[in-house]
Amino acid sequence: MVPGLVYFLVFHYGAFVANAVAFKEYVPFDGLWASPWVGTENFSRMFGDPDFWHATWNTLFIAVLQLVFFFPAPLALALLLHSLTSDLLRRFTQSVIYLPHFLSWVVVVALFQQVLSDTGLLNTFLSDSGLHTVDIIGNPDAYKPLVVIEVIWKDAGWGTIIFLAALMQVDEQLYEASAIDGAGPWRRFWHVTLPSIRPIVILLLIMRLGDILSVGFEQMLLQRQSVGPEVGEVLDTFVFWQGIVGGDTGYAAAAGLFKGVVGAALVFTANRIAHRLGEQGVYK
Amino acid sequence: MEKPRAATKVAKGVAVAVVLALVLVPFLVIVSTSLASNREVVENGGWVLWPSDPTLRAYRTILNGGIVTKALGVSVGLTVIGTLFSLACTTFLAYALARPGVFGGKPVLLLILFTFLFPPGMIPAFLLVKGMGMMDTYAALIAPVLINVFNLIVLRGFFQGIPEELYEAARLDGAGDWQILWRIVLPLSKAALAVVSLFYAVSYWNAWFHASIYMESGHWPLSQVLRTYVIGGSQIADTGLSEAGMVSAPQTTQMAVLVIATVPILLVYPFLQKYFTKGVLTGAIKS
Numbered sequence: 001m002v003p004g005l006v007y008f009l010v011f012h013y014g015a016f017v018a019n020a021v022a023f024k025e026y027v028p029f030d031g032l033w034a035s036p037w038v039g040t041e042n043f044s045r046m047f048g049d050p051d052f053w054h055a056t057w058n059t060l061f062i063a064v065l066q067l068v069f070f071f072p073a074p075l076a077l078a079l080l081l082h083s084l085t086s087d088l089l090r091r092f093t094q095s096v097i098y099l100p101h102f103l104s105w106v107v108v109v110a111l112f113q114q115v116l117s118d119t120g121l122l123n124t125f126l127s128d129s130g131l132h133t134v135d136i137i138g139n140p141d142a143y144k145p146l147v148v149i150e151v152i153w154k155d156a157g158w159g160t161i162i163f164l165a166a167l168m169q170v171d172e173q174l175y176e177a178s179a180i181d182g183a184g185p186w187r188r189f190w191h192v193t194l195p196s197i198r199p200i201v202i203l204l205l206i207m208r209l210g211d212i213l214s215v216g217f218e219q220m221l222l223q224r225q226s227v228g229p230e231v232g233e234v235l236d237t238f239v240f241w242q243g244i245v246g247g248d249t250g251y252a253a254a255a256g257l258f259k260g261v262v263g264a265a266l267v268f269t270a271n272r273i274a275h276r277l278g279e280q281g282v283y284k
Numbered sequence: 285m286e287k288p289r290a291a292t293k294v295a296k297g298v299a300v301a302v303v304l305a306l307v308l309v310p311f312l313v314i315v316s317t318s319l320a321s322n323r324e325v326v327e328n329g330g331w332v333l334w335p336s337d338p339t340l341r342a343y344r345t346i347l348n349g350g351i352v353t354k355a356l357g358v359s360v361g362l363t364v365i366g367t368l369f370s371l372a373c374t375t376f377l378a379y380a381l382a383r384p385g386v387f388g389g390k391p392v393l394l395l396i397l398f399t400f401l402f403p404p405g406m407i408p409a410f411l412l413v414k415g416m417g418m419m420d421t422y423a424a425l426i427a428p429v430l431i432n433v434f435n436l437i438v439l440r441g442f443f444q445g446i447p448e449e450l451y452e453a454a455r456l457d458g459a460g461d462w463q464i465l466w467r468i469v470l471p472l473s474k475a476a477l478a479v480v481s482l483f484y485a486v487s488y489w490n491a492w493f494h495a496s497i498y499m500e501s502g503h504w505p506l507s508q509v510l511r512t513y514v515i516g517g518s519q520i521a522d523t524g525l526s527e528a529g530m531v532s533a534p535q536t537t538q539m540a541v542l543v544i545a546t547v548p549i550l551l552v553y554p555f556l557q558k559y560f561t562k563g564v565l566t567g568a569i570k571s
Contacts, residue, residue, distance in 0.1 A: 005377065005392065007373065007427070007430045007431050008395065008396055008399060008431070010412075011404065011409070011412065011427065011428050011430070012399040012403075012404050013399075014404075014412055015404030015405065015408040015409045015412050016402065016404060016408070017408075018404075018407075018408035018409075018411050018412055018415075019404075019405055019408050021407065021408065021411060022407075026411075077303070080296065080299055080300070080303075083296065084296065084300070089300065093300055093303065093304060095554075095557055096304055096307050096308060097303060097304075097307055098557070099307060099550075099553065100307060102486050102490075102549045102553065103490070103546060103549065104489070104490030104491075104492065104507050104545070105490075106490070106492055106507045106508075106510050106511045106514075106515060106545070107490075107507075107510070107542060107545055107546055109515055110510065110514045110515050110538070110542055111310050111314065111542070113514075113515065114310075114313075114314070114535075114538075114539070115310060115313075121313065153306065153307075157307070185292075210401070217493075218492075218493055221493070222511065222515055236406070239405070239406050239407060240406060243406070243407045243410070244406070244407070244410060244497055249407055249411070252406075252407050253405060253407035253408060256405035256406055256407050256408075257405060259405075260402055260403070260405060264401050264402060267401060
């Protein structure tokens with residue numbers, strides 16, 4: 001127990017304390033504690049920084065795209081899998097669609113680049129067939145849909161696990177009873193399947209909301225350079241670029257702290273709303 | 285229930301086929317291209333769906349003692365050692381948190397769950413590692429990610445599912461906590477332990493970001509090398525591999541690196557896959 005506890009105290013709570021650097025002007029030579037306090041100067045600078053607002057806007061935009069397109073994807077897949085009558089086919093499909101989850105973002109991004117870049121699979125195919133080529137990787141307009149498609153490819157399959165388990169627990173008798181009452185497949189889906197998995201959908205939605213400002217740090221960092229910061233910068237990469245590459249440590253920590261506080265506030269709010277609606281939420 | 289209509293059946297079949305193809309075709313292209321000869325790749329415009337004349341040349345080139353070989357060694361070592369440490373620490377902590385009446389159990393659990401809501405920021409974590417003098421040490425790649433809260437909760441949930449009578453019986457026989465853990469709890473928890481080790485191993489194997497900020501390039505694991513040379517587009521040839529006979533068609537080499545980075549996961553995956561649902565769900569539902 002002790003090593004584990006020490007880990008949490010040092011690397012989580014220690015880091016928590018080190019957030020103090022957000023209120024300092026960090027001087028590497030002096031270290032964290034000797035650097036001078038500057039109050040909220042880092043924050044006021046941040047709110048006046050157009051790059052920060054670009055990053056925030058991009059983050060929110062991608063987050064909304066993810067919520068609309070990525071969030072329902074595992075649910076749809078799970079419903080499809082659940083409705084398959086062949087056990088073998090279902091198991092095989094499951095094994096296949098879990099797989100991309102275990103690849104690193106480096107591999108996934110490399111894969112997408114091999115397929116979609118101007119010399120990649122798709123464009124080679126298009127030009128060979130005498131058609132127009134499309135620039136997807138370097139195109140700023142395509143960037144946001146692209147990153148969402150990547151997330152779907154990587155994790156939609158993995159996300160089905162939890163929904164499949166929820167679907168498995170739906171009482172068969174409910175289906176039979178409603179079928180006897182004359183409900184067709186669609187009505188059964190609407191009145192039995194969906195209500196049964198509602199709690200789990202809401203739980204996942206809340207967790208997603210709390211995490212909404214984290215739209216995939218590694219993924220974004222790997223691809224930011226192909227479209228430039230104007231389009232590709234999100235809050236996490238902003239923190240990285242300012243603080244670790246640029247050495248503007250206090251400033252970047254302020255942006256990181258801002259993100260953490262907003263994220264936590266979102267969890268609290270979402271959870272409270274869930275309670276209002278009579279759902280269990282993440283915690284009591 | 286009535287039989288599904290034929291149209292529905294066809295639509296489902298098509299949907300499943302599309303989903304499978306979307307996942308499998310990219311894998312096939314990567315493996316095929318890595319095995320194709322340079323000439324075939326160039327003639328085909330950069331990729332091959334099915335090599336007519338498979339060769340292991342690309343693999344021989346990159347595994348010939350260059351930067352990829354070294355990174356492979358780092359990745360393997362890091363994955364093995366990291367997974368062992370993480371697994372041990374997670375198991376001990378999960379066991380302590382699963383047993384009723386352990387001193388401070390509840391507050392400690394809350395303390396840990398709290399870190400889930402407030403993850404440490406990137407900058408403070410970076411300063412911490414730097415301040416502890418861990419720059420360019422392999423400890424910097426393990427210590428900050430030693431325990432994953434999700435894995436901890438999965439294991440704890442599993443340990444709690446073991447019937448209380450077993451613990452009591454062991455205690456009557458005079459077993460201490462260590463003996464109970466070693467002789468009873470661990471053998472019964474193989475499924476959960478397997479899943480958790482896979483999760484740790486995958487995360488150590490795939491990690492590149494910490495390596496990119498904490499490590500000198502000579503100590504990079506494979507993912508970071510992959511990032512630099514495949515995504516960043518730098519030529520592997522620039523870094524000492526040119527002597528090993530790198531010529532045209534960098535695609536074959538890039539794909540071969542991709543394959544090497546992926547294969548270990550593909551190898552362990554089938555063995556552990558049957559435990560996923562069970563292992564993930566005990567944790568997810570209890571939390």
